[in-house]
Amino acid sequence: MSISTKIASALCCAALVATVTGCAVSGTPVPGEPDVRGLETGTYPTDRHTYDDTAGSKGALVEGTRMSAAVVPAVRIDPSLSHGRGGTVIPDVERALDFVANVSEPVLENREFVTGYAALGSDKPDPDGQTRPAADATAITTALLRFPDATAATLAARELEDVDLAVSPDNRKLASTEYPEAYLHWRPGVPTIGAFLAHEEFVISLFVQRPRADSADLISWVDKALAAELDQLSSFTATPYDKLAELPIDSERLLARAVVDNRAGLVPDQHSFAVYSTGHLVHNTDDQTTRQRLIESTGAEYIALVDGGSVTRVSDLAGAQALMAGLIGSSGHYDSLAAPTDVPGAKCLQLNDQGDADEEYRYRCYVPYKRYLGIVSSDQEPDVRQKISAQFALLANSL
Template identity: 60%
Template sequence: MVRISRVASVAACVLVAGLLSACGGVAGTAVPGELDVRKLEVGTYPVDAHEYDQNSSGKGSLLEGMRMADAVVPSVQIDSSLKFGRGSTVLTDATEALDFLAKVSKPVLDNRKYITGFAASGADKPDPAGETRPPSDATAVTNVLLRFPDEASAKLAARELEDADLSVSPDNRKIPSTKYPDAYVHWRPGVPNVGAFHAHKEFVISLFVQRPRADSTDLLNWVDRTLAAQVPAIDNFRATPVNQFDSLKVDPDGLLARVAVADRKGHTPDDDSFAIYGPNHGIHSADDESVTQKLLQDTGADKVAIVDASSVTRVRDFDAARKLVDGLIDTAGDKFDPITAPTDVPGAKCLQLNSRGDLEKDYKYRCYVPYKRYVGVVTSDKEPDVRQKVAAQYALLANSL
């Protein structure tokens, strides 16, 4: 089982106290009653209204995989105890999908014309420090959604994936589910985990469940409760027809273009560094999924755009934007300390990584910038740079709306 790597669901940035560095001014027109953003010091960051190329350039399956983040139910919705998000990832091809399947499954994916997928994982305990697996006494669910061309292909794939898994060891045994008789479930007696495949519409749900003890009845119960949460999530998801993948737009709402970056050139869809996601994406990687889920629901967050290490999240209104900023700061944990934000950027709030943090995992500075119904988040390891980013993010949002 490969642990899902975390990506920046809501990319963040911090800013230390002091004046903004003196750099170039900002183009644009002041709006009555608002800050004249032309006076902000943004360095060389471009802040004029922008639009990225909307052509998918053959990456329609990746764009659909990003959309599928909202088709995979967060683990906390499976069971309230599974609040520790272990991350999520898009599975754009068979090679990536095999990180979550038996290696002998590749012919199945090839023959049934696997298209794209999305995987998420959660547990009732955090991974031990420095480890990439849950502790042995944890309950953990890895939920993988695999997309195939049609319902018939998905049904065949589910059966054949099960056959491939069973063939890995002669000790594997099937466990029939009375609640989901079409699901394929198997385990190895004496081993406290279970695997399952269940076809629903043009998707195959692939599950891997770990429990503290090896009990087939208990393991099957966890498969059933996961399917009870996951199947309705598929029904509520509007899948893009395969023949329309290449017509998917890269930035349909112009959110990526509102993320402040040093260079706008060379960006193509990438699930880590140039991506649009729905709200579930932020929940999948949260240290406390229940808290993050409530925060996103309460603020009406519906989309997040990620470019490099910065992001813009769209929420219900300006009050919700301020609430989201406060909530993100509250959930940042004890490895960050609050610091003074630039006073000429309205509503900006900032954090700095302290000695409990790890510079290999987080940027030194993190700052949140609300503007109308948007929250920009920028990061940097350098104080002058992050200050310019804060100003640039505010100016770009103002010039884009």
């Protein structure tokens, strides 16, 4: 299943199908709000909670989710690149080989690759049934690879270029006058270019496709992408290598505000228990232009993803309501569904005949609460109604 399938369609949440029964909720009613103790929330926990654990052995993965803020969306490289093709954590060497040549594996291992994040974008959707851009598309993959220190990154950039260049005797080196320290190569007659640039403890890896094989044109696009990525990276503070294990798993206390079936034993997982910058929402949308505007106008900051749901922190209640309206407006093959009447502001949707139940959840509900937007999904209508009630109750009890 690709990045843009069922996970991304529900803001990158993994599927959850639960059988639940009605029960009351603990908590204290707030003036002007319903008494959440009377809501039908099934067996979902709704009391105030905190995940105090640190990342431990999952430190690299947690750092990878943080790096969603360090990779520039394609649309900010060039406005024409408005079609997001996905954004994902690169948690290990095996996954990194999806973004660099397979012969790079010894380099990544010897230079102790830590983690990474990659974002893909293009100026048009992939052809139906395909996972690669059309031949006449402009497409860019930006992979940000983290190493223990700047020395390792510098060596890795040079060695990644060497092994990539050696893949074919037809490959040729190119040079950028804007970034002379970058390594570039292409195969004459082929409209693609690869590039590596070391920057502090990172290596920026680029793969650019254009409709025509013109080396000067390809270099100009590398320069454009590097300028945008370096600007994005300048505002990101990397966690020191020896402090990765100490990263809190829920530094923004957003995961604790997201409804889950069972809180016991939860560990960082990039799809079902993670906190991202809202850049992750831009990377994973078909229309990055509209999504970027929505993120900026609502003051969205972070999103916590859990099984079948998410919580996004925005500027205020108006921002939460606007974010909900924007996401519903871009939800695709869904029709309106009556939401529980005792959950203020809640909106629900159901997948229609134009949708694909193997790729998308059958039911989805949204609820804004103060500066938060909660989203829940399920393949069962009774479950999604209990989950949105539980999400409202948990947000109310958490503040």
